[in-house]
Amino acid sequence: MSLVLDPAAQDLLFREARTANSFTDEPVTDEQVQAIYDLVKYGPTSMNQSPLRVTLVRSAEARERLVPYMAEGNRPKTAAAPLVAILSADSEFHQELPRLFPHFEGAKGMFEGAGREGRAASAALNASLQAAYFIIGVRAAGLAAGPMTGADLEGIRKEFLDDDHTPLMVVNIGKPGADAWFPRSPRLDYEQVVTTV
Amino acid sequence: MSLVLDPAAQDLLFREARTANSFTDEPVTDEQVQAIYDLVKYGPTSMNQSPLRVTLVRSAEARERLVPYMAEGNRPKTAAAPLVAILSADSEFHQELPRLFPHFEGAKGMFEGAGREGRAASAALNASLQAAYFIIGVRAAGLAAGPMTGADLEGIRKEFLDDDHTPLMVVNIGKPGADAWFPRSPRLDYEQVVTTV
Numbered sequence: 001m002s003l004v005l006d007p008a009a010q011d012l013l014f015r016e017a018r019t020a021n022s023f024t025d026e027p028v029t030d031e032q033v034q035a036i037y038d039l040v041k042y043g044p045t046s047m048n049q050s051p052l053r054v055t056l057v058r059s060a061e062a063r064e065r066l067v068p069y070m071a072e073g074n075r076p077k078t079a080a081a082p083l084v085a086i087l088s089a090d091s092e093f094h095q096e097l098p099r100l101f102p103h104f105e106g107a108k109g110m111f112e113g114a115g116r117e118g119r120a121a122s123a124a125l126n127a128s129l130q131a132a133y134f135i136i137g138v139r140a141a142g143l144a145a146g147p148m149t150g151a152d153l154e155g156i157r158k159e160f161l162d163d164d165h166t167p168l169m170v171v172n173i174g175k176p177g178a179d180a181w182f183p184r185s186p187r188l189d190y191e192q193v194v195t196t197v
Numbered sequence: 198m199s200l201v202l203d204p205a206a207q208d209l210l211f212r213e214a215r216t217a218n219s220f221t222d223e224p225v226t227d228e229q230v231q232a233i234y235d236l237v238k239y240g241p242t243s244m245n246q247s248p249l250r251v252t253l254v255r256s257a258e259a260r261e262r263l264v265p266y267m268a269e270g271n272r273p274k275t276a277a278a279p280l281v282a283i284l285s286a287d288s289e290f291h292q293e294l295p296r297l298f299p300h301f302e303g304a305k306g307m308f309e310g311a312g313r314e315g316r317a318a319s320a321a322l323n324a325s326l327q328a329a330y331f332i333i334g335v336r337a338a339g340l341a342a343g344p345m346t347g348a349d350l351e352g353i354r355k356e357f358l359d360d361d362h363t364p365l366m367v368v369n370i371g372k373p374g375a376d377a378w379f380p381r382s383p384r385l386d387y388e389q390v391v392t393t394v
Binding site for chain 1: 227234240251254319336345385387390
């Protein structure tokens with residue numbers, strides 16, 4: 001056994017966790033989302049940039065506005081999921097660095113110098129890491145996550161966000177319903193992914 | 198308790214896990230890396246693209262070639278870590294889609310049509326998700342990860358990879374040594390990160 005993580009936790013987070021395509025009606029509460037955030041906020045980012053922002057689409061009105069931006073095959077499940085979240089990267093993350101990275105005074109100025117495009121690239125990488133931590137966190141709450149990039153993300157930005165926020169994906173969240181899974185697709189072999197020099 | 202994940206697992210993966218700045222001499226074995234991969238390979242990517250590639254820098258000669266590409270402050274720990282991995286995104290991931298995403302025959306052709314730049318963008322997002330799963334997997338093996346973007350990544354590409362592979366980060370891996378941690382930096386409050394519409 002090379003892993004020290006409890007096998008039940010391995011199953012919960014990776015082996016048995018699946019991208020759900022249907023959900024029960026059981027609501028996902030703000031307390032659950034807060035517990036997820038309070039766990040995954042500790043996942044590492046470069047210079048503690050923490051650029052991930054989460055928009056919870058809770059109202060029926062907002063859900064109706066979101067669904068048409070999803071790829072057609074994603075619309076029914078996005079309409080039906082107990083909770084839908086838009087995950088985005090904040091290119092103005094550097095404003096928070098004096099608090100988030102206090103031991104390096106020049107951090108904020110460094111990213112001011114990088115300009116919006118430089119910051120957006122850094123925010124995209126680090127918010128993507130945080131999106132993965134968030135997906136793991138949803139699973140840690142006993143819920144299924146359905147992350148989707150099949151959407152008009154630029155349209156979603158204009159409808160729900162602003163120029164500082166770039167949507168990375170939309171995530172359906174809830175308890176898996178009937179026939180929630182497709183068969184598990186194969187994964188690459190270790191030898192195809194890992195090389196040694 | 199809103200989370201169902203065992204509290205010890207929460208601590209191992211998030212709350213007590215930290216980016217290590219020093220390591221013991223204990224080696225990290227190929228068996229451990231394989232166990233990490235065999236767990237985290239199940240983390241979701243868009244259309245099961247699975248674009249992450251891992252280059253283990255094991256030989257003294259390769260380590261010597263890598264260290265000068267690291268930012269100065271990252272050199273001593275990269276020189277000293279039991280194992281160093283270069284995580285990269287493979288823009289030719291689509292070649293594997295007939296096997297990885299067999300229920301959609303057009304997948305490979307879709308990404309051929311997207312061109313190298315379109316594939317590189319998709320690979321960057323999805324390999325970043327997988328980089329986060331990998332960091333979580335390192336922790337699941339009872340090891341500390343030290344992910345670093347402070348490096349001449351373009352230089353690392355030329356030295357170790359090829360035009361198809363874009364390095365995302367370098368990760369030091371091992372058992373934490375003496376004074377391995379800086380004090381934990383603050384995280385953003387829930388209200389700063391999560392909004393509801």
